[in-house]
Amino acid sequence: MMDFGTPVLEPGSANGTKQVPQFNPYQDNGGTVASIAGDDYVIVAADTRFTLGYSIPTRKISRVLKINDKVMLGTAGMQADTCALHKVISTRMRMYEHDNNKRMTFNAVSQMLSTVLYYKRFFPYYTFNIVAGLDDKGEGWVCGYDAIGSFEQRKIVCNGAGTKLMQPVFDNQVDWAQSWDGAGKPNLSLEQATDLMKDAFTSAAEREITVGDTLQIYKITKDGIQLEEFELKKD
Amino acid sequence: MFRNQYDTDITTWSPQGRLHQVEYAMEAVKQGSAVVGVRSDTHVVLATLKRSTSELASTQKKLFSIDDHLGIAIAGLTADARVLGRHMRTECMNYKYIYETAMPVGRLALNVADKCQVSTQRASKRPFGVGLLIAGYDELGPHLYQSCPSGNYYEFYSMAIGARSQSAKTYLERHFEEFASLELQDLILQAIRALRETVSSSKDAELTSKNCAIAYVGKGDTFTIVEDEEIQPYLDTLENSDGKQEEEEEETEDAAEQTEDKPTDAPMED
Numbered sequence: 001m002m003d004f005g006t007p008v009l010e011p012g013s014a015n016g017t018k019q020v021p022q023f024n025p026y027q028d029n030g031g032t033v034a035s036i037a038g039d040d041y042v043i044v045a046a047d048t049r050f051t052l053g054y055s056i057p058t059r060k061i062s063r064v065l066k067i068n069d070k071v072m073l074g075t076a077g078m079q080a081d082t083c084a085l086h087k088v089i090s091t092r093m094r095m096y097e098h099d100n101n102k103r104m105t106f107n108a109v110s111q112m113l114s115t116v117l118y119y120k121r122f123f124p125y126y127t128f129n130i131v132a133g134l135d136d137k138g139e140g141w142v143c144g145y146d147a148i149g150s151f152e153q154r155k156i157v158c159n160g161a162g163t164k165l166m167q168p169v170f171d172n173q174v175d176w177a178q179s180w181d182g183a184g185k186p187n188l189s190l191e192q193a194t195d196l197m198k199d200a201f202t203s204a205a206e207r208e209i210t211v212g213d214t215l216q217i218y219k220i221t222k223d224g225i226q227l228e229e230f231e232l233k234k235d
Numbered sequence: 236m237f238r239n240q241y242d243t244d245i246t247t248w249s250p251q252g253r254l255h256q257v258e259y260a261m262e263a264v265k266q267g268s269a270v271v272g273v274r275s276d277t278h279v280v281l282a283t284l285k286r287s288t289s290e291l292a293s294t295q296k297k298l299f300s301i302d303d304h305l306g307i308a309i310a311g312l313t314a315d316a317r318v319l320g321r322h323m324r325t326e327c328m329n330y331k332y333i334y335e336t337a338m339p340v341g342r343l344a345l346n347v348a349d350k351c352q353v354s355t356q357r358a359s360k361r362p363f364g365v366g367l368l369i370a371g372y373d374e375l376g377p378h379l380y381q382s383c384p385s386g387n388y389y390e391f392y393s394m395a396i397g398a399r400s401q402s403a404k405t406y407l408e409r410h411f412e413e414f415a416s417l418e419l420q421d422l423i424l425q426a427i428r429a430l431r432e433t434v435s436s437s438k439d440a441e442l443t444s445k446n447c448a449i450a451y452v453g454k455g456d457t458f459t460i461v462e463d464e465e466i467q468p469y470l471d472t473l474e475n476s477d478g479k480q481e482e483e484e485e486e487t488e489d490a491a492e493q494t495e496d497k498p499t500d501a502p503m504e505d
Binding site for chain 1: 324328331332
């Protein structure tokens with residue numbers, strides 16, 4: 001839906017009496033993406049709710065793009081820009097494979113996304129991305145991005161509407177950012193990470209209206225990519 | 236081919252209504268080593284003979300993947316083939332970007348043909364010196380196209396181009412009607428058999444895993460190139476089945492001899 005917003009004063013009108021609609025190119029379609037990386041796995045999770053204001057145009061939107069068997073891209077924010085960005089990334093990946101005769105590595109993908117986003121520095125993709133994958137040694141990593149391509153490689157990243165509710169939980173339970181009893185950092189298994197992800201999303205779905213419906217959890221290991229779907233609250 | 240006064244310029248017709256430069260370009264295709272394409276109801280297979288310039292060099296690459304559903308085998312100027320291949324890849328990517336679907340093979344063949352035609356009608360260009368066998372699988376099924384420097388393109392059940400390709404074409408003409416119902420593995424063997432016809436018998440050359448490469452695409456199979464060690468099993472199967480064929484031929488010969496020994500009603504000649 002084209003967004004012309006509430007009328008604003010016509011620029012350049014004398015006395016400021018005339019009100020005209022103004023085109024807003026951006027929309028916030030909600031959604032959250034999150035990822036936890038381990039020694040030999042990564043899980044990428046995204047909810048499937050598409051919101052527009054207080055409405056839900058659809059409950060079944062996919063926010064995750066499979067780049068290859070080892071790397072995935074999850075995107076929250078504006079869905080139209082997400083689709084366009086995913087198309088650009090797919091095409092660039094194809095070009096890379098033709099020119100270099102090999103699959104893109106995790107590091108290559110994460111760098112490429114940054115440059116693609118920065119190309120539109122002055123009319124950005126309204127997207128909040130994470131790139132998750134196994135590096136050349138088979139270790140799991142995630143990169144989190146802002147809308148114009150600034151990124152950092154970490155072990156857990158959230159992005160999108162539910163970040164404020166979920167990131168603190170991960171910082172404490174996975175990163176052990178502050179530990180007061182001297183216990184070592186827990187090394188989560190794939191199953192533990194998946195359960196934690198489900199808990200985090202169900203918590204976020206309680207208070208954040210744009211998070212809910214279904215949770216898609218993609219598990220990337222050396223054996224390939226598996227999808228698990230988990231139901232969230234529909235309200 | 237004879238030299239005459241109408242063949243210097245691409246933009247000069249001969250009095251017989253021919254463009255000699257285009258025909259000379261097609262000669263370049265005939266200089267390249269052979270490539271064979273065969274098609275069944277579900278798959279297309281390309282078989283190529285890789286030449287090497289010397290013992291020290293590796294063999295020339297003849298098969299290129301263009302997209303998941305499409306690939307080419309080349310005969311002629313490899314550099315020209317690279318340019319065309321790059322163009323085809325870009326076209327397929329653009330098509331997929333706009334339509335979110337794989338480019339129909341015939342559409343791409345037409346596109347390549349039009350590109351080749353342009354350089355047959357400009358004084359500032361020369362024709363492409365490469366012939367392609369385009370193998371692809373789309374909604375309408377498997378396809379095999381040939382593209383020429385002249386800008387013509389044709390769809391085939393089976394085809395061979397390059398040096399000594401006539402021998403392969405003769406084999407294909409005899410056998411192509413069997414191909415339609417073949418399984419992929421048998422189709423590959425047929426393609427290699429056809430290719431073997433082009434191997435020069437005078438130089439005692441033979442198909443080995445070093446000079447033979449095949450590719451296939453079809454229902455449920457993305458464009459896949461098979462070469463080096465992976466192709467050895469096919470060459471071995473071919474040798475074994477040929478051995479069996481020879482045995483069968485000997486048996487039928489023996490049977491024929493035995494019937495000859497039986498007495499006939501015709502009187503013995505003195």
